[in-house]
Amino acid sequence: MAGFNTAVTGLKAASTDLDVIGNNIANSSTVGFKTSRTEFGDIYATAVVGAGSSNVAGSGVTVTDIAQDFQAGTIEFTNNNLDLAINGSGFFQLDDGQGGVSYSRAGSFQLDKDGFVVSKSGKFLQGYDLDSEGNRLPIGDLQVSEKESPPKATEEIDLSFNINSAEDAETLLADYDKDEPGSFTYSTTVRTFDSLGNEHTVKFNFAEARPFQAQQEVTGVTAGESVSATTISVAHIAELTGYSVGDVIDASSGSSFFAELTDATNGDPRIESITMDDVTDPVGFTIRFYSEFPEPDLAAVSSGIAITEVAEIAANETHTFALDATTAFGGVDSLAEDTLIEIGGVQVQLTAGMTQDQVGASITAIEANILDANPDVESVIYDSASNEFVVTYEAESGDVNPGISFDGNVASAATNPLWTAAEPTIKQGDNTFQGVYRMYAYLNGTELLDIGKALDPGEVGTGTEPGPILLQFNSSNGLLSGINGESFSASAVVPSITISGADPADSTTTIELDITDTTQFASESIVKASTQDGYTKGDLIGVSFGETGEMVASFSNGQNQDLGVVAIATFENQAGLQPAGDTEWIATLTSGDAIVNPPGTGLNGTLRSAALEQSNVDLSAELVALIEAQRNFQANSKTIETQNTITQAILQI
Structure with missing residues (x-):
């Protein structure tokens, strides 16, 4: 009877289903396991030739596939x-x-x-x-x-900082000393590595230029003689100007010798002015430097020439009026007549009988008014001892020539004009210090590094040398505007600074320092960002x-x-x-x-x-499927039992 075979296929299919479900349950905790399910198909036997009734009993079931579910697990x-x-x-x-x-x-x-x-x-x-x-x-x-x-040697440093613009540069010590904090405005240190992986530091000191000018005197130069090793051998002077043996130095402040030294293109950029001190032999002359170069290094190479540093002078411009008061005081110590004078657009009435000290007090009394009317003026002083009238301008104003006016001939009750003033003697000002800092770099706090300082004019050779470079800030907005003489706009790319000699293990290593976003605002001096690309062995x-x-x-x-x-x-x-x-x-x-x-x-x-x-087996679903497979197996077993009973009944007929 075909029923036995049909039931047997059912038992086999149910048994396979139980095996698959059991395997799923067994691997419910297996990492990466994918659950499987048993897929079934029915069996029908039909004649190849001829067609009978379409009512054909099936022949059982077969396992068509054990399909895997590749759904991702948890x-x-x-x-x-x-x-x-x-x-x-x-x-x-x-x-x-x-x-x-x-x-x-x-x-x-x-x-x-x-x-x-x-x-x-x-x-x-x-x-x-x-x-x-x-x-x-x-x-x-x-x-x-x-x-x-x-290890990797440091080759790039990104450093940005703010220097407090409120710091008073006048309080800095006159002579810079890397070990004396009072001689520089701000300092910061960056860690670096050499090519062997040794750790070092590069210390940066920033000294704001003070509103003072260095002044040096050169003596021992014989006027009217040809240039030679014995007459003039101050390297930065003789070589820079292009003078050669046979050229004659004129004993005159207006000579081409001095003009070339202060020439904007070919001259020494550190020198503001040169003046002759004496027209007799030996000639002496004074060199005045811009405030941003407070420590010029000049050296005489001839025993016949001496260079001495004069005490620094204030960078303010001053106008000194020498007054003719002979008529005013009439040979006595009191003012002969009433008179009206005008200083910088402000008038003051002087009355007869005033002494020179009283005149000075009257001018002092209106000083505040003069300052209000002339913002560039720092002070107005009348020196009764020398009978000189001195106007001092703010150092930040630089050169203000012609500047303030003095008029002792203002219409008054006097019958004759009094107190005439000769053209003022002018000492030029210098505002190059504004927003300017000298930047120094030291390896491990001791060795001065080469960060791009050009050789001083007249020095033998080309290239750069250890020493400071200049940082320039825009005084109106506090943004960095110049590095080492190269100016740039706020939107331009900030040029990098090349540091040489910071790798003791490899002298060819250079470090590119980027100080983009560095500022000079009126707030605390701080490091805003600091990174470097070197490291030790790991x-x-x-x-x-x-x-x-x-x-x-x-x-x-x-x-x-x-x-x-x-x-x-x-x-x-x-x-x-x-x-x-x-x-x-x-x-x-x-x-x-x-x-x-x-x-x-x-x-x-x-x-x-x-x-x-994890395994994607759903254990609850598998347990339910297990019950279903078990019932399927039992049901097919019942089919065999029923077929057996029927067979027994037939045998008993």
Whole structure:
């Protein structure tokens, strides 16, 4: 009877279903496991030729497929960076080293003794190696090949800071000393490394230019004689002007000798003026320097010439009026007649009988009015002893010639004009110190570094030397506007500063210092940002993975290095993959060949480090299915029992 065979197929199908469900339940905690389900098909036997009744009893059931469900399981995080999970579609590609390739969603990896990333079954995780430029190489075994990070010398420093513009430069000591904080405005230190990985520091000192001018006297030069090693051998003077043996030095303040020294194009940019002190032999002359060069280094190379530094002078411009008061005081100590004088547009009435001291007091009484009417003026003083009227201008105003006026001939009750003043004697001003800082750099706080200071005019050779450079700030907005003589606008790229000699292990190393965003605001002097790209030697401390598959080695010196990129495989028909055990699959003709790309590209899922994909088995659903399969088995058993009863009944007829 066909009923027995039909029941047997039912028992076999139910038994297979029980096996599949039991396997799902057994692997409910297996990392990367994918649940399966049993799919059935009915069996009908029909005649090949001829057609009978369409009412044909079936011949049972058959298992048509055990299909796998590749739905992603829950991702759970771990404390191991080598645990990997794919968040999305794709498989890890594994190689057994013998040419066998399999695919898995189980990301429990570890390092073997040679640094290769392997699965728990010892198969090699596949990925892209990287060349020195970071370009991907052909797929191969991923390996942690770098066990240490070599040292790197500092080559770039990014430093930005604010220097408090409210600091008073006049309070700084006249002579700069790197070890005397009172001689500079602000200081900051940056850590650096040499080519062997030794740590050093570069200390930067910033000294604001004071509103004073250096002045030096040169003596021992014989006027009217030819230039020679014995008559003039001050290097920065003789060489800079282009004078040669046979040229004659004129004993005159207006000579071409002095004109060339102060020439804007070919002269010494540090020199503001040169004046002759004496027209007799030997000639002496005075050199005055701009305020931004407070310590000019001049050296006489001939024993016949001497250079002495005169005490610094204030950078203010002054106008001194020598007054003719012979008529006014009539040979006695009191003013002969009433008179009206005008100073800078402000009038003061002087009355007969005033002494010179009383006249001075009257002028002092209107000083505030004169200052209000003339913002560039700092003070107005009448010196009764010398009978001179002195106007001092703000140092920030620089040169203000012709400046304030003095008029002793204003109409008054007097019958004759009194107190005439000769043309004023003018000492030129200097505002080059405004917003100017001398910047020094020291290796380990002691050795003065070369940061681009040009050789002083007249020095032999070309290039730069250790010493300070100038930083210039816009006094109206506090923004950096010039470095080492190179000016730029607020929107322009700030030129970098090249530091030489900061690597004791390699003298060829230079450091590019970028001080973009440095300011001079009226707020506390602070470092706003400071970074440098050097580091010491480091040892491997761990490996991690990025979302797009980068395998990154971390070292004890704080550096990270990309060692490779994990490869992710996808298939046109992943349902066609054949299970191979150890939660792995192999490709078949049905699945098609693997399509390999980095994570996060195309339809590939991204990578999660320190995470594992759990089994996608729904245990509750499997237990319900188990009950259903059990009943199916029992029902088919009942079919056999019924068929047996029927057979017994027939035999008893």
